[in-house]
Amino acid sequence: MKKGARLKRYMSWYRLLLISLVGTLVFNFYPLIETFIASLQNMNGNFIGLTNYKIMFANGEFRQSVVNTLYMAVLGVGFNVPFAFIIASLMNSIGRGKGIYRVIFLLPMVMSMITVVTLFKYLMMPSPDGAFNYILSFWGVQPRLWLNDPGTARESLIFIAIWKGIGYNIILFFAGLQGISPELYEAAEVDGATPLKRWRYITIPCSKGTFTFVLMTSTIAALKRFTEVYAVSGETGNPAGKLGTLMLYIYKNSFSTLNYKDEGQAAAASVTLFVIILAATLLNNYLTKEKSADESASGRRRRVR
Amino acid sequence: MKKRKKIKPAMIATYLLLTVLALVVVVPFVWFVSTSFDYVKSYSLRFPPRLIPKEFSTFNYKMAISNVPMLKYLKNTAIIVATSAVLNIITATLAGFTLSKGNFRGKGVILMVILSNMMVPFESKLLPIYSVIRTIGLSNTSLGVVLPSVLTNAMYIFFVKTFCDGLPDDLYEAGRVDGAGILRVYWKIYFPLLTPIIATIVVLDAINVWNDLLWPMVVLTQQDHYTVQIGLQMYNSGASGTTHAGTALALSVISIIPLSTIYIFCQKYIVQSIAFTGMKQ
Numbered sequence: 246m247k248k249g250a251r252l253k254r255y256m257s258w259y260r261l262l263l264i265s266l267v268g269t270l271v272f273n274f275y276p277l278i279e280t281f282i283a284s285l286q287n288m289n290g291n292f293i294g295l296t297n298y299k300i301m302f303a304n305g306e307f308r309q310s311v312v313n314t315l316y317m318a319v320l321g322v323g324f325n326v327p328f329a330f331i332i333a334s335l336m337n338s339i340g341r342g343k344g345i346y347r348v349i350f351l352l353p354m355v356m357s358m359i360t361v362v363t364l365f366k367y368l369m370m371p372s373p374d375g376a377f378n379y380i381l382s383f384w385g386v387q388p389r390l391w392l393n394d395p396g397t398a399r400e401s402l403i404f405i406a407i408w409k410g411i412g413y414n415i416i417l418f419f420a421g422l423q424g425i426s427p428e429l430y431e432a433a434e435v436d437g438a439t440p441l442k443r444w445r446y447i448t449i450p451c452s453k454g455t456f457t458f459v460l461m462t463s464t465i466a467a468l469k470r471f472t473e474v475y476a477v478s479g480e481t482g483n484p485a486g487k488l489g490t491l492m493l494y495i496y497k498n499s500f501s502t503l504n505y506k507d508e509g510q511a512a513a514a515s516v517t518l519f520v521i522i523l524a525a526t527l528l529n530n531y532l533t534k535e536k537s538a539d540e541s542a543s544g545r546r547r548r549v550r
Numbered sequence: 551m552k553k554r555k556k557i558k559p560a561m562i563a564t565y566l567l568l569t570v571l572a573l574v575v576v577v578p579f580v581w582f583v584s585t586s587f588d589y590v591k592s593y594s595l596r597f598p599p600r601l602i603p604k605e606f607s608t609f610n611y612k613m614a615i616s617n618v619p620m621l622k623y624l625k626n627t628a629i630i631v632a633t634s635a636v637l638n639i640i641t642a643t644l645a646g647f648t649l650s651k652g653n654f655r656g657k658g659v660i661l662m663v664i665l666s667n668m669m670v671p672f673e674s675k676l677l678p679i680y681s682v683i684r685t686i687g688l689s690n691t692s693l694g695v696v697l698p699s700v701l702t703n704a705m706y707i708f709f710v711k712t713f714c715d716g717l718p719d720d721l722y723e724a725g726r727v728d729g730a731g732i733l734r735v736y737w738k739i740y741f742p743l744l745t746p747i748i749a750t751i752v753v754l755d756a757i758n759v760w761n762d763l764l765w766p767m768v769v770l771t772q773q774d775h776y777t778v779q780i781g782l783q784m785y786n787s788g789a790s791g792t793t794h795a796g797t798a799l800a801l802s803v804i805s806i807i808p809l810s811t812i813y814i815f816c817q818k819y820i821v822q823s824i825a826f827t828g829m830k831q
Contacts, residue, residue, distance in 0.1 A: 336568065
């Protein structure tokens with residue numbers, strides 16, 4: 246009797262979670278398991294063990310796409326996050342005009358990746374009359390091919406991605422910086438710490454929470470890079486496959502209407518992407534935890550002294 | 551805190567540096583908008599590039615409107631954004647409220663199950679999700695575009711739960727004593743108090759959904775249903791003949807008008823919303 250009443254009370258709560266639980270089942274658990282199973286099957290649904298993976302890892306295009314994805318992730322995150330932090334610190338150190346800079350740096354957020362790539366495709370036109378080449382010609386720099394040259398395509402793409410995405414990270418860091426108690430800085434100033442030292446021993450340790458978050462979200466987004474490469478060269482990943490990413494490989498093998506597609510390959514690549522993202526998340530967690538314990542300890546020690 | 555009145559050289563250098571960086575953002579943007587109003591008699595762009603058009607012309611816009619059904623794309627996208635917003639509000643507040651104020655067995659486990667959505671990237675499940683959508687007959691519909699993300703919006707649920715944790719429990723008790731059911735308490739008492747977090751969710755979601763390409767492109771295969779981003783991508787890739795540079799720029803400018811308008815009026819609010827996502831880590 247009493248048990249029944251409690252169960253009834255529980256049920257009235259459970260039903261409110263029904264939508265989300267069914268959603269999780271249908272659009273998370275089922276697709277995840279289905280992807281794992283599909284990666285072990287051929288096109289006819291027969292179990293073929295790890296053959297899809299063997300074929301995939303022997304495939305030059307796939308290997309190149311993994312290399313490109315990782316290279317662009319390291320380059321992108323490696324520049325974006327530190328620069329965002331430095332710019333946010335600079336913004337935090339000035340008196341007036343913070344708001345204006347904030348508005349400007351966040352401006353690219355209203356533009357979609359497609360729009361931004363369109364804009365830079367014209368600015369980076371490979372002929373001498375592209376704006377970039379024209380401006381650089383004043384310094385005697387020879388015209389470059391930018392996105393059309395296999396040697397500079399990935400770097401040019403990263404420049405575009407940072408131009409679009411850095412504002413978001415600046416805002417995140419800036420919000421974190423504003424939460425640091427001014428007393429810390431005043432105390433340090435009284436003790437005669439230079440601005441650089443204050444930045445090193447107060448600002449950086451106090452931003453570790455934001456760093457973890459920004460690193461995590463930026464890394465995951467970078468590993469899933471798709472729209473910008475698709476906007477530059479469609480399914481091809483050209484020039485010379487340098488813009489082929491893992492996500493492009495998955496898309497191509499799942500939905501291509503122009504090229505040969507193989508759903509087993511797409512599934513195997515999806516599992517690979519999932520594993521890479523999981524590994525990156527765990528690595529991020531591990532590194533930031535180690536580093537932050539270390540940083541805050543040294544930060545505290547300095548402050549006490 | 552006393553503000554230093556003296557202007558130091560370091561301060562001037564900081565302003566200078568920030569201004570240079572701001573120009574790196576602003577100049578391409580200005581070039582982009584102004585070139586879309588510049589009339590050029592070729593498929594390419596004017597050389598040398600200029601920041602101010604010599605003659606103000608809407609030629610590119612006329613080309614854009616007559617060659618690409620942009621208004622239809624705008625309408626399609628607006629419907630998708632609105633659907634996503636409404637459904638996200640319902641699912642996120644309902645689950646977030648329950649996980650915060652609910653009193654039942656297995657709460658921790660259910661929370662973990664729902665948060666598992668955040669650990670598996672949507673993109674690594676594209677094909678099976680698409681086959682679900684196709685099976686239930688939602689390909690080429692707005693609902694098909696928004697449903698998978700709306701039903702796995704663990705991040706928004708987490709936002710609501712965190713926000714709800716900060717609201718007093720007494721309200722719930724009081725409502726229950728008055729004889730109101732759980733749903734009534736949620737709708738009449740808590741829902742109105744959730745307005746700030748709902749606004750945050752709507753702002754972030756609208757920006758994401760408006761600018762998304764990959765998933766809408768998978769679900770919407772007929773031109774009639776294209777979103778703005780798919781339309782732009784199709785025009786730029788030359789899928790419908792040769793790409794005219796001026797038209798491509800004009801189309802891009804049209805595509806950013808809705809979000810820019812919101813940005814101008816709600817800039818402060820958008821910044822707060824983004825900052826909020828970082829705080830919740």
